[in-house]
Amino acid sequence: MVKHSNKKSAMHPRNVLRTAPDYTKLAIKHRDFRQVCELELNGRVSLNFRNERTLRELTKMLLLEYFGLHVEFAPGSLVPTLALRLNYILWLEDLLAPLKLDAVHGIDIGCGSSCIYSLLAAKKNQWHMLALESKQTNIEYARENVKRNNLEHLVEVYAQPDKNNIFKSYFETASRLPKEGFHFCLCNPPFFDSNAENPFGGNTRNPQRRPAPNNVRTGSAEELTCAGGEVQFVQRIVEESELHQERVLIFTSMLGVKANVPKILDYLQKRQISNVSTTEFHQGHTTRWAVAWSFQQLSLKVDAALSSPDLYRT
Numbered sequence: 001m002v003k004h005s006n007k008k009s010a011m012h013p014r015n016v017l018r019t020a021p022d023y024t025k026l027a028i029k030h031r032d033f034r035q036v037c038e039l040e041l042n043g044r045v046s047l048n049f050r051n052e053r054t055l056r057e058l059t060k061m062l063l064l065e066y067f068g069l070h071v072e073f074a075p076g077s078l079v080p081t082l083a084l085r086l087n088y089i090l091w092l093e094d095l096l097a098p099l100k101l102d103a104v105h106g107i108d109i110g111c112g113s114s115c116i117y118s119l120l121a122a123k124k125n126q127w128h129m130l131a132l133e134s135k136q137t138n139i140e141y142a143r144e145n146v147k148r149n150n151l152e153h154l155v156e157v158y159a160q161p162d163k164n165n166i167f168k169s170y171f172e173t174a175s176r177l178p179k180e181g182f183h184f185c186l187c188n189p190p191f192f193d194s195n196a197e198n199p200f201g202g203n204t205r206n207p208q209r210r211p212a213p214n215n216v217r218t219g220s221a222e223e224l225t226c227a228g229g230e231v232q233f234v235q236r237i238v239e240e241s242e243l244h245q246e247r248v249l250i251f252t253s254m255l256g257v258k259a260n261v262p263k264i265l266d267y268l269q270k271r272q273i274s275n276v277s278t279t280e281f282h283q284g285h286t287t288r289w290a291v292a293w294s295f296q297q298l299s300l301k302v303d304a305a306l307s308s309p310d311l312y313r314t
């Protein structure tokens, strides 16, 4: 029987991880990664995704192998998975492509200790990134990661003084803003609700329908939780986007749960924000969602022809 690949649930066509990496070859090449690999009887290596150190070394190795990025994570902080972050960046590339911009300026809301989105955007596409972060150790690590990769000319890490703010503090205090404003903002919001009795709840984001995830959860409570969880966090971005609608062309955020997508769409509709689109990011067994909105007259629909492998080659 011929097996058809399910295109709808595949990674973005330009995602370099769409073809599964050869871990055996990579283990031979990268010593630190080799140390977390397990050797099977057939000579191939396998990975234990339930082990935090394994995830850490895997992401570090992939960032180095595919993008030449040297990244360190603060102890106990979120270890980002690369395939998802790439899918998000590639969607942004598609949204921005029709604008044919010479220089792109973006905002990374909550960059984490890795600063992964900003580093990828800068290294891969030479985008100028403003990375906002509220947690002190993450700010320090993010700045070091930018420096270690000689990307200070493209990435600024801004210490968010008030966790309840998104753009407000920066826009009110910045000494210089890009002349043409920012073209987009992206966000992987704190997901869990800190007001919940047991913020981390069960061991899955959708316990009724899904088995426990293969990957161990990484990250501190401060990084992963906020009052009201991701819905309230993204609602705050929406509210502040109204105040700064001229400063950012396309506002976006990721969402960790499908059921939260209609909640954000309803919120946007209630506030009469009508230029809106959504997408899905597929990476293996994991799906995430994202919402985009704009106050300007521009299309937020991605032209399928633009998602070709030739756009923004790495």
Ligand SMILES: C[S@@+](CC[C@H](N)C(=O)[O-])C[C@H]1O[C@@H](n2cnc3c(N)ncnc32)[C@H](O)[C@@H]1O
Residues within 6 Å of the ligand: 078, 079, 080, 109, 110, 111, 112, 113, 114, 115, 116, 117, 132, 133, 134, 135, 138, 160, 162, 163, 164, 165, 166, 188, 189, 190, 191, 222, 223, 224, 226
């Ligand atoms: C889920 S983590 C995402 C980290 C990184 N972007 C990634 O995808 O791996 C959310 C991050 O947002 C930060 N954060 C929370 N509230 C914030 C705020 N109001 N402004 C800036 N950063 C914030 C947290 O400290 C944390 O590092």
